[in-house]
Structures are given as C-alpha cells and as structure tokens.
Amino acid sequence: MQGRSLHAQQLTGGTSPAGVADSASHTGLHLTSVTKNYDQLSSGLDRAAERALSRFEKLEQKLKRKLARRDSTAAKKLFAGSEQQYRQLEQKLKGSDSLSSVPNLNTYLPGLDSLKTSLRFLDQPGTTLKNITGGELSKATAAVSLAGKNLQDAVQVQHFLKERRQQLKEQLEQLGLVKDLKKLNKEVYYYQQQLNEYKDLLNHPDKLAQQVVSRLRDLPAFKDFMSRNSELSQLFRAPGNANIPGSLAGLQTRTSVQQQLSQQIGNNANPQQYLQQQMQQAQGELNKLKDKVNQLGGGSSDMEIPDFKPNNQKTKSFWKRLEYGVNIQSQKPNGLMPVTSDLALTAGYKLNDKSTIGIGASYKMGWGKDISHIRISSQGLGLRSYVDVKLKGSIWISGGYEYNYQQEFSRLDQLRDLNAWQKSGLIGLSKKYKLGKKNGNLQLLWDFLSYSQVPKTQPLKFRVGYVF
Known part of the structure; x- marks a missing residue:
C-alpha cells in the first residue's frame, strides 16, 4: 500500500x-x-x-x-x-x-x-x-x-x-x-x-x-x-527506559535503598520483609477507604456528594432506561374456554429507581380441555399498560389497565369487532428477584373489573416473568 x-x-x-x-x-x-x-x-x-x-x-x-x-x-x-x-x-x-x-x-x-x-x-x-x-x-x-x-x-x-x-x-x-x-x-x-x-x-x-x-x-x-x-x-518521565535521555538520572539504586532501610529499622531486620509488612498494612487501609468512597458514589477526587436523594436514572439515555420482559399466566377451563396460557412481551421505561411505566402485548394460547384432549388454538389477544412502584426491598406495588380479546379466532379481521374486547383493571404486588444474570418477578394481581366481564374471567391472576 x-x-x-x-x-x-x-x-x-x-x-x-x-x-x-x-x-x-x-x-x-x-x-x-x-x-x-x-x-x-x-x-x-x-x-x-x-x-x-x-x-x-x-x-x-x-x-x-x-x-x-x-x-x-x-x-x-x-x-x-x-x-x-x-x-x-x-x-x-x-x-x-x-x-x-x-x-x-x-x-x-x-x-x-x-x-x-x-x-x-x-x-x-x-x-x-x-x-x-x-x-x-x-x-x-x-x-x-x-x-x-x-x-x-x-x-x-x-x-x-x-x-x-x-x-x-x-x-x-x-x-x-x-x-x-x-x-x-x-x-x-x-x-x-x-x-x-x-x-x-x-x-x-x-x-x-x-x-x-x-x-x-x-x-x-x-x-x-x-x-x-x-x-x-x-x-511522567517513564523510568527504566535507557533510550530516553535523562530517564535514569537521579534514581536511587536498590543497594542504596536497602542500606537506608537497614539504618532506620536496624541491621538485624530484613528490609524486604519489613517493606512487605508495611505494604500489606497500607493496602488494607486503602481498601477500607476505597470501600467508603465507593459507598458515597465514586472514586474520583472531584467527587460530588449530593445533599438530596439522587435519581440514578436521570443521567442515562432513553434506551438505557428501557427494560424488556416476558411473562406467562395460565387459566383453567371455565366451560366456555379451554385451558389457556397468556404469553406476553413488555417494554418498560424507568422513571427513577423506584418506579417504572410500560406497555405490552399478549397472546392467549389454548391447550384443549384436558390432557386427553390437547388442541392448540388461538384464544385471544391482549394490549397492556402497567406501572410498578417500589414498596420495600424486593416488593413492588403493581397496577395496570388492559384490553383483552377473549374469543377464539382464526383470522385477524375478526379482531376488528371492538365490542368483543374486554377491559381489565389490575392492582396487586410483585416480588422481584435475581435469577443468574436476569431478573425474575412473580405477580399476584386482582382484576377489579372482572365481575362485569362476559364471559366472566377469574379475578385473581398469577404471573411469572423475566426482565432483561
């Protein structure tokens, strides 16, 4: 070239x-x-x-x-x-x-x-x-x-x-x-x-x-x-490089350093062992100080200690404040509907460290009446919105508003009938936990609008999910 x-x-x-x-x-x-x-x-x-x-x-x-x-x-x-x-x-x-x-x-x-x-x-x-x-x-x-x-x-x-x-x-x-x-x-x-x-x-x-x-x-x-x-x-002038003019000028030799240490600590003591002991003690103290500094929020000498409770999400970009999740919820047959499982995808935005809002969509899959009559079918779709607010520790208050199509369908044009969509209002608790590198959550939600739904659905919903 x-x-x-x-x-x-x-x-x-x-x-x-x-x-x-x-x-x-x-x-x-x-x-x-x-x-x-x-x-x-x-x-x-x-x-x-x-x-x-x-x-x-x-x-x-x-x-x-x-x-x-x-x-x-x-x-x-x-x-x-x-x-x-x-x-x-x-x-x-x-x-x-x-x-x-x-x-x-x-x-x-x-x-x-x-x-x-x-x-x-x-x-x-x-x-x-x-x-x-x-x-x-x-x-x-x-x-x-x-x-x-x-x-x-x-x-x-x-x-x-x-x-x-x-x-x-x-x-x-x-x-x-x-x-x-x-x-x-x-x-x-x-x-x-x-x-x-x-x-x-x-x-x-x-x-x-x-x-x-x-x-x-x-x-x-x-x-x-x-x-x-x-x-x-x-x-800094890098020592140890003989090719750099003056890089070794003024540096003490190992022999002279050992002689000075022997004069300070006594001729019978081992200067190398003495230095190692002092370095270990100093390293322990430095580690303690480092832990304290990290607890305050950083290791910079220019560190700013806030006089308020900071929102750690504020400085992050929009995309870094997003969290994605999946969850599943199952429902037993009720005479009109077979055994179903709601598979949902969600996307949430962290307002701060203690609150998240988001949207999602779900697909209701039918499994059939029982183990002897398994038949995969499309039993509905759902559109979701939700909010999570931290209560204490790993316990969160969760709420949401959803639209659900609770009927079997085989064509997308069947979903255009807005009268067939039902409203759900949810309130309950979530338990968030670590599962390897991923975050898991368990939700127990009460649908306070379920009593007016036709066909009526179960008021309590239990969901298991993961957040990425």
Whole structure:
C-alpha cells in the first residue's frame, strides 16, 4: 500500500515485516466501527456540556430576577459578567481548540490513552498493514482524539459550574434561598454523574477497539513507542527506559535503598520483609477507604456528594432506561374456554429507581380441555399498560389497565369487532428477584373489573416473568 510499505525492520527491531502486518491483518474491518462509536461519544460529550451550561444559566437568570426584587444592587454585583462567561464557554465548545491547554490528571484514562497511541503507532510510515486504508486510519485517529478533547472540555465545564455555584452559595444562604441552591447542586451532581458514565465508556473501549490494542500490545516496537508517545509518558518521565535521555538520572539504586532501610529499622531486620509488612498494612487501609468512597458514589477526587436523594436514572439515555420482559399466566377451563396460557412481551421505561411505566402485548394460547384432549388454538389477544412502584426491598406495588380479546379466532379481521374486547383493571404486588444474570418477578394481581366481564374471567391472576 502506498506510503505504508517501507521496511518494517525499523519498528520490529529486525524481525520480519509480518510482525506488524499480521497483528493488524483484520484491523481495517474494525476501524469503521471504532470511528462511528467515538464520533457518537464525542457528540454526546459535546451535547451534555452544552445542555449543562444552558440549564445552569437558566437557573441563574431565575435567581437574578428573584434577587433583583429584594436587592437590585446585590443582584447586579453578583451576576455581573456572568452572561458573557457563558457565551465565551459556548463559543469555545463549538471551536476546535480545547478549553484546557494543560493535560489534567483527573481526566487521564488509560484505556483511551492506549487506543490513541495504538492508532498513532499504526499511522507511522514503515508500518505494513492489510485490509486497511490510510483514510480509515486517519478517520479513526481523528475520532478518538476528538473524544479526548471533548472530554477535557466537558471537565472544564464541570469545574466552571462548581466555581460558579460556590460564588453564588454564600449570597443565597444569606438571603434564605436554600431551595434555589439545591437546584444548582442537582445540576452539578447530575452533570458529574453523566460525565462519569462517559469516562467509563472511554476508559473501557468496546471489543472492536480493544482488539486494535491487543494485537499490538506484545510487540517490542509498540512498547517502545508507547513509552515515548503516550499521554502518561508526557505527564511522567517513564523510568527504566535507557533510550530516553535523562530517564535514569537521579534514581536511587536498590543497594542504596536497602542500606537506608537497614539504618532506620536496624541491621538485624530484613528490609524486604519489613517493606512487605508495611505494604500489606497500607493496602488494607486503602481498601477500607476505597470501600467508603465507593459507598458515597465514586472514586474520583472531584467527587460530588449530593445533599438530596439522587435519581440514578436521570443521567442515562432513553434506551438505557428501557427494560424488556416476558411473562406467562395460565387459566383453567371455565366451560366456555379451554385451558389457556397468556404469553406476553413488555417494554418498560424507568422513571427513577423506584418506579417504572410500560406497555405490552399478549397472546392467549389454548391447550384443549384436558390432557386427553390437547388442541392448540388461538384464544385471544391482549394490549397492556402497567406501572410498578417500589414498596420495600424486593416488593413492588403493581397496577395496570388492559384490553383483552377473549374469543377464539382464526383470522385477524375478526379482531376488528371492538365490542368483543374486554377491559381489565389490575392492582396487586410483585416480588422481584435475581435469577443468574436476569431478573425474575412473580405477580399476584386482582382484576377489579372482572365481575362485569362476559364471559366472566377469574379475578385473581398469577404471573411469572423475566426482565432483561
């Protein structure tokens, strides 16, 4: 391939050119997906930052009007120049330059760094690649780099919102506007949670992106390139690499360290054993602290502790708040209908951690009168809506409204008779439990409209289902 077929010995230290070519033999099949995924992440980070700025500014404008009614002079002083700050940030977000000119350790993501460095390694002249064009590689490199840039910008927006909230806090507390301060706290907290989700996605690339890195990881040439060109190597001078000028300057030798430890703990003690004991104790304390931090909601030094009960679903996308389920309910024969089973599919939307609304559809299958007279038949259809509200622990209150066609049919046009559809109003309890990686649920529901139905159906319904 033009521009990429030079001698690979320069990269592999004298090994066969296939050392690099084979490692990336199928990379071209994945780079299009990598580009698409990281373009979406970049756009998502950009939109999240713009929305956070917009919502926070709207809250400020409401506060400004409320404060102006009490003290116009204080309002002008507190909000002086704020609108200009927002406009400048919005313009910078839309520009190509990063808001941060200095790499921030709080936003360093090893997974993103490895992928970016891998793509730069593949983009070197002299690397032989198969099934890949320079255009695909350039697009992937640009997409991953843009995601890193947008992440830095998003973190800068987060810092701005925190600083702005701190500036408003003292004045709001003095004026008794505590409710308005909580609204600002919510915006900052939820934006941080959303940012943490994006960081997790960027730090743990999907399988396609991981394959790009894994095929290069064991190459000596890549290890050398990584030690020289990764973001981490720019932040810290990597020791142990004699090829980097000055990398070993000033480092203590093992002998000198052991001599110093012997002087501190005594000549009769074993310095290595002493260090191991101290490290074990320190590791135990770190684990305790880590558990406490995780219980509070994260491991970032920039962690925001909410002063309200957060809704963990708020920062998730629409599709991630959906849950899909299946359930089955059986009914014994009643003289007019044979043994039947209702097989249902449902789709629910999580309003928050304790409530879900959803819709579904069911198919009523007939099995015949008894074991000696089995006959599969279509005995009806149903349309469902439901709501689940958490009561306590794994117990939920469930309710629903359904339309059911309770007659045998053989053609779809028979379902057009609306008078044949019956209404059901349901209320009851659900028990949710874990079954491997899936969630199961048991429902006991009372149909309080069943007494007016013709033909009359059983008022109590027992359903068993799974949620995906």
